Amino acid sequence: MTAREFRLTLPATAENVIVVRQAVAGLGEVLGLSPQRLADLKTVISEACNNVVLHAYEGEPGPLEVSAEPRSGELEIQVSDRGAGFQPRANEGDPSLGLGLPLIAALSDSFEISGGAGQGSRTTIRFSYEAPESANNGTGVDAQAPEALEMAITPGELVKPVLARVMGALAARAEFSVDRLADTVLLGDAVSSSGEGDFADGRVGIKIQDGDGTLGVRVGPLVEGAGERLLDEMDLPGAGSLRSLTSRMEVTTGETAQGEKAEFLEFEVTS
Amino acid sequence: MPANEGISAGVRTGELALERKDAELAVLTISGEHDLSTAPNLRRRLDGLIDERVSTVVDLSPATFIDSSILGVILDGRRRATEAKLGFAVACSNGSGAVDRVLDVTGLRSELPVHARREDAVTAASGNSGKSPP
Numbered sequence: 539m540t541a542r543e544f545r546l547t548l549p550a551t552a553e554n555v556i557v558v559r560q561a562v563a564g565l566g567e568v569l570g571l572s573p574q575r576l577a578d579l580k581t582v583i584s585e586a587c588n589n590v591v592l593h594a595y596e597g598e599p600g601p602l603e604v605s606a607e608p609r610s611g612e613l614e615i616q617v618s619d620r621g622a623g624f625q626p627r628a629n630e631g632d633p634s635l636g637l638g639l640p641l642i643a644a645l646s647d648s649f650e651i652s653g654g655a656g657q658g659s660r661t662t663i664r665f666s667y668e669a670p671e672s673a674n675n676g677t678g679v680d681a682q683a684p685e686a687l688e689m690a691i692t693p694g695e696l697v698k699p700v701l702a703r704v705m706g707a708l709a710a711r712a713e714f715s716v717d718r719l720a721d722t723v724l725l726g727d728a729v730s731s732s733g734e735g736d737f738a739d740g741r742v743g744i745k746i747q748d749g750d751g752t753l754g755v756r757v758g759p760l761v762e763g764a765g766e767r768l769l770d771e772m773d774l775p776g777a778g779s780l781r782s783l784t785s786r787m788e789v790t791t792g793e794t795a796q797g798e799k800a801e802f803l804e805f806e807v808t809s
Numbered sequence: 810m811p812a813n814e815g816i817s818a819g820v821r822t823g824e825l826a827l828e829r830k831d832a833e834l835a836v837l838t839i840s841g842e843h844d845l846s847t848a849p850n851l852r853r854r855l856d857g858l859i860d861e862r863v864s865t866v867v868d869l870s871p872a873t874f875i876d877s878s879i880l881g882v883i884l885d886g887r888r889r890a891t892e893a894k895l896g897f898a899v900a901c902s903n904g905s906g907a908v909d910r911v912l913d914v915t916g917l918r919s920e921l922p923v924h925a926r927r928e929d930a931v932t933a934a935s936g937n938s939g940k941s942p943p
Binding site: 551552553555556559573574576577578580581584585588591592637638640641644645 | 842844845846848874876877878880881905906907910911914915
């Protein structure tokens with residue numbers, strides 16, 4: 539991953555589109571986009587995600603994968619699925635009446651849809667920080683829908699706004715009260731304070747499971763000792779501990795994607 | 810405003826509020842963020858009003874985000890209302906940047922049309938149903 543890139547994988551459901559929208563809006567804020575361009579970005583990412591939700595898996599569960607990478611003066615966004623891809627048939631079963639792709643085309647600099655039978659589809663969007671002058675078929679669906687949202691963010695300034703917005707969106711969806719929602723965002727801020735050296739693979743890995751008024755968060759893989767350091771940082775001098783905002787917070791051991799032993803910080807927040 | 814308060818306000822999905830002007834006209838106000846996840850609820854509310862033979866104004870003024878699925882529901886509601894010979898109009902005054910942008914880019918501001926004042930939309934909905942405004 540390059541500086542300030544992030545990746546997000548989550549189940550392709552209508553309820554998750556706002557989570558992606560908030561994450562990308564956080565990135566847009568860090569990049570200093572104007573309010574108008576930020577609004578355009580939210581529309582573009584939502585329409586691209588809608589296409590996956592509506593058409594990729596034909597009602598079956600499957601993953602929605604989003605990545606965004608700032609380049610010189612523009613953002614490259616990729617929205618991918620591992621399903622049938624969206625169909626070129628006009629309007630059939632599409633509640634947007636076919637307005638989605640024209641909106642992406644009008645508000646981005648360029649976009650390209652690629653994919654093929656059994657390959658899923660990928661929409662690649664180039665989105666300049668300034669507004670432009672003018673304002674797949676697949677078959678085999680063998681992808682497993684992720685059980686939780688998984689994010690990998692390059693350490694640095696991007697982590698706090700993206701994580702705060704994603705955790706806030708999930709807490710809001712779980713009908714947390716305003717106070718508990720604020721608590722959840724505070725915990726996200728605390729996790730954001732972890733350094734690049736804390737993470738075993740050099741990127742901030744976050745997994746969030748939501749359901750039944752509870753958010754379960756797993757941070758890692760962490761290098762040895764980083765979990766305890768993060769736990770200590772939850773204690774605020776003179777202001778109690780952020781641990782008290784959770785129903786459970788502990789350091790656990792597990793494995794990285796490469797099968798290596800690693801630490802994780804896990805906590806749960808309830809409504 | 811503390812950052813967390815801004816996030817708390819911004820991440821909640823949208824709400825719908827129904828105001829009955831009289832037995833034959835209602836205003837459905839859309840606030841917050843509306844997308845694919847809230848479109849079915851909006852469709853149910855519009856279908857219910859049309860089934861009750863109530864002319865409808867959709868007020869987008871407090872909405873902070875709408876996507877193409879919401880536009881599709883509104884267009885479909887207008888079609889159904891027209892077929893049922895009921896009034897239907899859309900209002901959006903001082904809309905958010907995101908809402909204004911999709912209305913302009915899709916050409917729906919003039920196509921629907923979108924009235925800049927709710928009162929004008931109420932008059933239009935009453936008028937195109939052939940009834941006098943309340």
